[in-house]
Amino acid sequence: MKVNDTVRNIVIPKRVSQPEALVGSVGGAGGAGGSDGPRKSSTTIYQKMEEAIRAEPEVRNELVLKYKELIKSGEYKNSPEKISSKMISESINEEIS
Secondary structure, eight states: OOSEEEETTEEEEOOOOOHHHHHOSOSOTTOTTTTHHHHHHHHHHHHHHHHHHHHSOSSOHHHHHHHHHHHHHTOOOOOHHHHHHHHHHHHHHHHHO
16 A cells, blocks of 8 residues: 655655544533643544554454465456456555545
């Protein structure tokens, strides 16, 4: 996955969604914490997301074993056209976003 796009020698960073959109209105009128409310909540959300990502295995062994068996038995069928089409569409979607 690309992190940055490069046009000639200029690096264009990818847009990152704002965590405030996930938090909603925090620390509104009369709320304690002032302007630090959304920041603390954003940090908490990112920490929870990082914990969830770390909890996931790097390799999903059950899927690897499933596909190994399908390939060995000759049951795994995937056309080169389907693979290339998927690669191209994902590349285009990556460039758009």
